[in-house]
Amino acid sequence: MNVLLAGVVGSTAYGLAHSGSDVDRLGMFAAPTRELHGLRRPKESHVTTRPDTTYHEAAKAVRLMLACNPTAGELLWLEQYEVRTPLGDELIRLRRSLLWxxxxxxxxxxxxxxxxxxxxxxxxxxxxxxxxxxxxxxxxxxxxxxxxxxxxxxxxxxxxxxxxxxxxxxxxxxxxxxxxxxxxxxxxxxRAPGALPAAPDEDAAEAWLHRVRAAHYTPPED
CATH class of the missing domain: 1.20.1270 (Substrate Binding Domain Of Dnak; Chain:A; Domain 2)
Incomplete structure (x- = not known):
């Protein structure tokens, strides 16, 4: 997988872990762009246990973040990362614009x-x-x-x-x-007035995803 961001989430990240706690990892990856245009689309999520790890493909991860999914959204707010790439940094900079x-x-x-x-x-x-x-x-x-x-x-x-x-x-x-x-x-x-907008910036998310697709496109061989 072309991992863009990954880190430890769950009880360890919250400060609630104890000696018997599992270590949960969450990440996002970019599928090779050519695979998105074939007969069969690649898997959008890879989930394993022991260790507990979830990786979402970039498009699915962003859709979850635009829906303000609490678990998926945490990936953009971690203090430390195990994998952090330039495209991952770009999405971190957009994190507030994905909220509504x-x-x-x-x-x-x-x-x-x-x-x-x-x-x-x-x-x-x-x-x-x-x-x-x-x-x-x-x-x-x-x-x-x-x-x-x-x-x-x-x-x-x-x-x-x-x-x-x-x-x-x-x-x-x-x-x-x-x-x-x-x-x-x-x-x-x-329900009181707050700091969030009425709608997320879907255009910014779409533009980021286009950059991901361009970065992971390999032309076919002659």
């Missing part, structure tokens, strides 16, 4: 609501409670990220106070309905 107010609100609240549903449905045995606490931590993290994006147009991947999030996750695992108040509070804040 309703997109952030719908995506982040949608993912947080999913975590709330999982939190409420967990069996309260030892394994179920551990998973519930993890769902709660994700919920808290998503709400904090949504509020930061809405008010500043910036995303800080590493949590400001990971220990507070751990403690709150344990508390919400014991009292899941408390999370409903957190969701409602963030939803109210995201």
């Amino acid at each position: 107010e309703r997109g952030v609100r719908n995506a982040y609240l949608g993912y947080a609501t999913q975590q709330f549903g999982k939190l409420r449905s967990r069996e309260q045995d030892a394994d179920g409670r551990a998973r519930a606490a993890k769902n709660a931590r994700h919920l808290v993290r998503l709400l904090a990220q949504a509020e930061e994006l809405h008010t500043t147009g910036h995303l800080t991947v590493r949590l400001a106070d990971p220990e507070r999030v751990r403690v709150l996750g344990e508390e919400l695992a014991d009292e899941p309905e408390r999370a409903a108040g957190l969701l409602a509070r963030t939803e109210d804040r995201l």
Whole structure:
């Protein structure tokens, strides 16, 4: 793969990792341009476990980012990268232009609501409670990220106070309905005026993708 950007995401990036945590990696790659015009299109995503790694093809990655997908979007806001290329740097410089107010609100609240549903449905045995606490931590993290994006147009991947999030996750695992108040509070804040535009700059994203295709085109041999 022609990897453009790659780095460590998940609990390690958030500052929530513990001794048994997996190390999750996320990246984006450019398919050879000629392969996009054949009978069969190349795979848009490569996902493996042990280690947990996801790579999205450039077009799919940008579509996810334009939809404000919380997981895909993190790739543009990491403090450190394992792979960082000039084309990757170009997209990092465009990261704020890919965000938009309703997109952030719908995506982040949608993912947080999913975590709330999982939190409420967990069996309260030892394994179920551990998973519930993890769902709660994700919920808290998503709400904090949504509020930061809405008010500043910036995303800080590493949590400001990971220990507070751990403690709150344990508390919400014991009292899941408390999370409903957190969701409602963030939803109210995201409906107030913020720093994000009404729509993303799709033209800038399209122009970047054209540069990726030009850079990875190899003419056919005679």
